[in-house]
Amino acid sequence: METLMAVLVGIAFAASLYMMMRRSIVKLIIGLILLSNAANLLFFTAGGLTRGAPPLIPEGAEAPAGAVADPLPQALILTAIVISFGVLAFALVLIRKAYQVVQADDLDQMKGTDT
Amino acid sequence: MSLEIALPILLPLGFGAASLAAHRHIALQRWLGVAGTGALLAAALWLLRSVGREGIVVMHMGDWHAPFGITLAADLLGASMAVLTGLLGLATAVYSLASTPIGHERYGHWPLLHLLLAGVTGAFLTGDIFNLYVWFEVMLVASFALLTLGGERAQMEGAIKYVALNLLASMLFLSAVGITYGLVGTLNMADIAAKLGEVDRPGLVSTLAAMYMVAFGVKAGAFPLFFWLPASYHTPPVAVSALFAGLLSKVGVYALYRVFTLIFTQDVAYTHEILLWGAGLTMLTGVLGALAQTEIRRILSFQIISSVGFMLMGLALFTPLAIAGGILYTVQDIAVKIALFLTAGIIFRLLGSYRLEALGGLYRYRPWLGILFLIPALSLVGLPPMAGFIGKLTLVRAALEEGAWGITFIALLTGLLTLVSVIRIWQQGFWRGLPNRVADAALLTGERRDATLWLMYLPVAVLAALILAAGVYAQPLFALSESAAGQLLAPQAYIDAVLGEGAP
Numbered sequence: 199m200e201t202l203m204a205v206l207v208g209i210a211f212a213a214s215l216y217m218m219m220r221r222s223i224v225k226l227i228i229g230l231i232l233l234s235n236a237a238n239l240l241f242f243t244a245g246g247l248t249r250g251a252p253p254l255i256p257e258g259a260e261a262p263a264g265a266v267a268d269p270l271p272q273a274l275i276l277t278a279i280v281i282s283f284g285v286l287a288f289a290l291v292l293i294r295k296a297y298q299v300v301q302a303d304d305l306d307q308m309k310g311t312d313t
Numbered sequence: 314m315s316l317e318i319a320l321p322i323l324l325p326l327g328f329g330a331a332s333l334a335a336h337r338h339i340a341l342q343r344w345l346g347v348a349g350t351g352a353l354l355a356a357a358l359w360l361l362r363s364v365g366r367e368g369i370v371v372m373h374m375g376d377w378h379a380p381f382g383i384t385l386a387a388d389l390l391g392a393s394m395a396v397l398t399g400l401l402g403l404a405t406a407v408y409s410l411a412s413t414p415i416g417h418e419r420y421g422h423w424p425l426l427h428l429l430l431a432g433v434t435g436a437f438l439t440g441d442i443f444n445l446y447v448w449f450e451v452m453l454v455a456s457f458a459l460l461t462l463g464g465e466r467a468q469m470e471g472a473i474k475y476v477a478l479n480l481l482a483s484m485l486f487l488s489a490v491g492i493t494y495g496l497v498g499t500l501n502m503a504d505i506a507a508k509l510g511e512v513d514r515p516g517l518v519s520t521l522a523a524m525y526m527v528a529f530g531v532k533a534g535a536f537p538l539f540f541w542l543p544a545s546y547h548t549p550p551v552a553v554s555a556l557f558a559g560l561l562s563k564v565g566v567y568a569l570y571r572v573f574t575l576i577f578t579q580d581v582a583y584t585h586e587i588l589l590w591g592a593g594l595t596m597l598t599g600v601l602g603a604l605a606q607t608e609i610r611r612i613l614s615f616q617i618i619s620s621v622g623f624m625l626m627g628l629a630l631f632t633p634l635a636i637a638g639g640i641l642y643t644v645q646d647i648a649v650k651i652a653l654f655l656t657a658g659i660i661f662r663l664l665g666s667y668r669l670e671a672l673g674g675l676y677r678y679r680p681w682l683g684i685l686f687l688i689p690a691l692s693l694v695g696l697p698p699m700a701g702f703i704g705k706l707t708l709v710r711a712a713l714e715e716g717a718w719g720i721t722f723i724a725l726l727t728g729l730l731t732l733v734s735v736i737r738i739w740q741q742g743f744w745r746g747l748p749n750r751v752a753d754a755a756l757l758t759g760e761r762r763d764a765t766l767w768l769m770y771l772p773v774a775v776l777a778a779l780i781l782a783a784g785v786y787a788q789p790l791f792a793l794s795e796s797a798a799g800q801l802l803a804p805q806a807y808i809d810a811v812l813g814e815g816a817p
Contacts, residue, residue, distance in 0.1 A: 218477065218481070223473060226473075226477055230477065230480050230481075233480070233481065233484045234480075234484055236484075237484040237485075237487045237488045237491070238487075240488045240491050240492070241487060241488065241490070241491030241494070242491075243491075243495075244491040244492050244494060244495030244496075245491065245494055245495055246495065270494075271491070271494065274443055274490075274494075274500075277443075277447065278446075278487055281447065281450045282484075284454060285450065285453070285454060285457075285476075285480060285483075288454065288457055288458070288476070289476050289477075289480070292457070292461060292469070292472055292473065292476060293473065295461070295464055295469055296469040296470070296472075296473055299464065299465075299466045299469050300466060300469065300470070305473070308469075308470040308473060309470075310466065310467060310470050
């Protein structure tokens with residue numbers, strides 16, 4: 199399972215970097231969306247995958263019986279998803295505004311502030 | 314409970330919320346802006362005093378003790394950076410009163426300013442690496458919005474590069490945090506430092522170190538990851554540019570200092586060698602870029618990169634003297650950069666341009682402005698009696714003691730080239746006569762008066778006085794940097810302070 203997830207994360211990273219290096223700003227945003235999902239999946243996988251053992255403590259006991267899934271990575275990823283959702287929403291508005299101002303979906307025409 | 318460590322984060326958050334609630338009342342927002350940044354400065358000074366007296370100040374959020382809860386921990390480095398954040402927040406808030414266009418104020422300049430400061434102090438004071446990521450994002454989102462307020466073409470173009478590259482760095486940082494958690498099962502920085510030594514996978518640890526290095530290197534603007542910085546920093550109004558120049562890239566530098574003195578010290582020969590090469594190339598490319606520019610704000614943007622090289626040099630040499638020099642240089646450079654950007658804003662107000670060919674005659678009509686420009690500019694170059702001289706002297710001495718001739722040569726060469734680039738601004742903007750191209754020089758020659766100009770002069774004058782005072786009477790600042798470096802190089806005290814009192 200871990201191996202499969204690792205390959206999947208690798209493909210997601212590769213695809214997002216490929217998209218980010220295109221000239222179109224829409225593809226840049228698609229690349230960024232994929233990138234944040236890839237990072238979240240990586241976090242999830244690195245935190246350890248445990249199937250069918252929710253971290254619940256039986257009644258009367260003080261610690262869960264046996265090995266259970268670690269709830270912390272999931273909580274952290276939830277935070278990261280919310281943050282990247284907000285940032286990507288901003289990025290979408292930004293490219294719309296940039297498209298209105300520059301009248302092109304082409305990063306090569308946005309070099310005015312470069313050196 | 315130590316309230317003083319939470320206040321520098323809570324105050325800007327509270328004032329940000331209050332100015333958001335008062336979004337229809339610009340005058341009230343302005344008052345809140347000055348009061349909030351002033352309160353932040355006072356709270357940060359209180360924190361620095363406590364840290365100076367009692368050592369590292371720690372607070373566990375919700376009384377969940379480390380390593381389970383989120384910990385705030387302030388050592389001397391974090392506390393002094395928080396003080397500088399307050400000082401610079403106050404300086405830019407006062408300056409914004411006179412310089413920020415009313416449209417920007419209507420669309421949230423003041424709340425965003427507070428939230429940006431909250432993110433920056435949060436990053437300086439947190440002791441948890443995932444929390445550091447969160448504060449980075451708070452800071453970034455506020456800076457995205459501040460950068461794009463106004464919606465001009467140049468701002469949009471700059472913002473796309475800024476957003477894309479900073480998001481890439483954030484995601485790399487998040488991935489590194491995930492792998493760290495998988496490796497040691499904790500996110501508290503002190504706990505990671507204590508447990509990473511037991512992990513017997515040197516390859517993975519080195520990879521992790523490189524991931525943090527690249528992620529923070531992008532944020533700091535280190536070679537070869539700095540290209541977003543000169544493309545975007547000069548596009549917003551000058552008060553915002555000054556805040557970015559003074560603080561944002563320094564947060565990346567601070568994170569590098571924290572992570573590479575506390576956590577990744579197993580293989581110093583490998584990681585810090587890379588940092589040393591990065592530092593040398595950063596300072597040289599930065600200053601060469603500055604020489605190629607003809608617009609004041611762009612020259613200064615490249616000078617930010619060059620200075621980051623000096624800060625990294627202190628970290629890379631990794632001796633007590635070098636780290637003290639790096640901290641001292643960072644502290645004075647924050648004030649220098651912000652003073653230079655604010656001076657550029659005054660020049661723009663007087664002559665209506667940032668381009669060198671359209672400037673001139675400033676020294677003839679405004680000699681005091683010339684002096685206010687020269688103090689931070691000479692500190693940037695590293696000439697006595699400014700604070701920058703002490704910083705560079707310490708760094709170069711540390712490099713010579715280590716026998717690092719290459720970096721010494723590059724540092725001194727960079728100093729010389731910096732002098733050339735500063736002299737270009739001085740010669741074209743201040744020294745020569747008023748060129749014919751200037752459209753409207755009535756303000757400069759005093760035919761027309763500007764009632765709010767003193768609000769722009771005041772912060773620059775205070776910062777210049779501080780830079781001069783820190784150069785002439787350098788002992789307190791130098792002693793502070795030395796003790797801060799001592800704390801960084803003895804991480805066991807930090808680990809004990811965070812984990813000790815709550816450990817079962």
